[in-house]
Amino acid sequence: MPDFSTLSGKDITALLAGHEKDVVECVRDAYLAHESGDSVNPDSYFLRFPDKPDSRIIALPAYLGGEADIAGIKWISSFPGNVGSGLPRASAVLVLNDYTTGYPFALLEAAGISAARTAASAALAAGVLAATPPASVGFLGGGVIARTIARYLHATQTPLTDVRCHDIDDASSTALRTWLGEECGAEARSTGVDEALDSDLVVLATTALSPHIPPTRTFRPGQLILNISLRDLAPELLLTANNVLDDVDHCLKADTSPHLAEQLAGHRDFVTGTLAQVMRGNVLTDPARHTVFSPFGLGVLDLAVGYHLYRRAETEGRLTRLPDFFGETRRW
Template sequence: MNNTISIKIITQEDVAAIFDSHADRLFEIVEDAFLKASKGEVLFPDKISQIFDTQTQNRINCMPATLLGNKVAGLKWVSVFPTNAPKGIQNVTGVMLLSEIETGFPIAVIDGTLCTQLRTAAVGCVAAKYLAPKKVETVGFIGAGEEARMHFTLLKHLFPSIRTCKVASRHSATEDRFIAEFDKIIPDVHFIACRGDNSQAVADTDIIVTAISGQAPVLKARDVRAGMLYIHVGGWEDEYGVALKADKIVCDDWNASKHRTQTICRMYKEGLLKDKDIYADLAEIIAGQKKGRESDEEFIYFNSVGLSYIDLNFAHEIYREASLLGLGRDIVLAESDRVDYRCFI
């Protein structure tokens, strides 16, 4: 019997190489994960959050899941430290562990930092595919960090019609870095630094994205209008009035969200929103059970909480592609289950 336990270490560089020039694959993985879940092909335990500071929401999350059809289980261990942003360091870092479920052996450890950025932005883009207005020309960002940059990258891929991108941040230097990142590589887009003016960033946009590390209602209800799509990425980012103005509220998974601390979850706990006020989960729209956008006049609110089975679908695809392409580093953890007890005496 072979009791060798070998794992593949897959770095952030490997992950980037796998999706290089294959951005559409990101959206396919997201939709595939939602459909697997809708068919009952995933196990989806509750996320475990260790919150170290309730005010800043500095935390580490343990997010497990199983893809029964693919015979893999795993978890993402991801830290979210909003207090990192003022220090100029990334606020989300993580790793993913993948195991097969025939023997239970671990098979891979995968960078979860880039994967989290890709998954979060790809979910927002899949939502936009079904919920955005017919022609997307202007996007506005409140927040200008890693997640905002990844959302813009994938939104521009999905909607080549984008011609204007407005960005507001608490710090002008962050806006400047955002624009410097894209100004030369995407010359057909006019970038506008809003110098912290969130209202300017939102005005006359087709898609709004709030991607901030704080816990404050930076998006005001007075600034949203008919026809917009709002992609809510993180926690408490908008006034309650924003959701109350929505013609449709769509979630990645309402049941997984409702007891969290995001805006609509706070509203639910306070009795301002009820289950019936949630129009659909995104999976229902992808599967054709409910319609997405039905009118150019609809203001649609999309709430993303982050789902471990989507992360795991990414992990499985990354592991499969890394194995095919010869990427990653194979490490033997144990060659035998035999223990030489003499070394402990």
């Protein structure tokens, strides 16, 4: 009989706490498996609403081979208007499917999983792409994703001795700055946008729908910009950069900054390669340029992290079993 379980957000939080390095390794392995072709990662599907142009719900189906050998889908909403009433912007669930039968076997609360895999991707990129440890880190955006990235940078020993926080909402910037001091022992302060962008390592974690960092902005050789929110940078800024993506075809769509750069240039020659190619030594970045890492966000990462947490939850007895979830368990 097929088995079905659920895993709550409270348990997801407990399973993630203190295991940041394990999550980074899950993400690293998933990137390498995807680069090797041991995955299926179709286009994400965006459900948009005419009367809520800033809101969307996204379906990310995927299959991850190797040891996991599972399929699944993340269904994640982004409603920025929630912030005004004190609710988190994003909410999500992750369904895991058995690859032998196709049956779903688990439903996981996935806002925490999504934030963790995003932050792990950022921390991994910082470790792989930064030529030297950054003397300063700047955050544009002071929400859950920025906070989670800060946690993962701290866990992977990225120095947080000079952290500059900027958000168009002063309360968010202050909250991030305070959290960094209390939880990471960071020397953090609220700054203007220009000072944050002057940092050695820049984290873009906003809800911007279109570029607001102008083409006249300059970045230094060796600066690393983690383009997590994907739409902050004017496309001209990418044409003079090392551009490292998680997946080229996925990232060059949906009006991301790399997609706009492709439209502006009329080609993809500005793309340096993928993070997995850099990890394998197949492509090199030019030290005379700044580097932009643009991760579109792959469903295989959610599967990798979600399945890792599912197995730990099974071992620790955290799963809630629903033995009668499936109505018919025999064909005849």
